[in-house]
Amino acid sequence: MTDKAENMETKVGNQEQKNLEFILDIPLQLTVELGRTKLLVRDVLQLSQGAVVELSKLAGEPLDVFVNSKLVARGEAVVVNDKFGIRLVDVISPNERMEKVL
Secondary structure (H helix, E strand, O other): OHHHHHHHHHHHHHHHHHHHHHHHHOOOEEEOOOOOOOOHHOOOOOOOOOOOOOOOOOOOOEEEEOOOOEEEEEEEEEOOOOOOEEEEEEOOOHHHHHHHHH
8 A cells, every 4th residue: 555545544544533533422312121011091000019010021031222212232131239231142233223214
């Protein structure tokens, strides 16, 4: 590769890095979904402490990870320092995410 081509490639790389740095501080909402269900208003009003609501996912199924309401990964629940966390086991590829958007 010539010095001119390398210099151009470096400039493009630096510009991409600056563009990326521009968005790094934008806040995003990360949501981990354990499952879903539909209830009638009557059933919601009858909920009390200790009530159990059955969700759509089976025990052991991966949890869905959303960023700004878009599915980006799946994972499994873990406990870290007495807090829940999620270990990612499958990250949706950028191409798959774009297909869902379009």
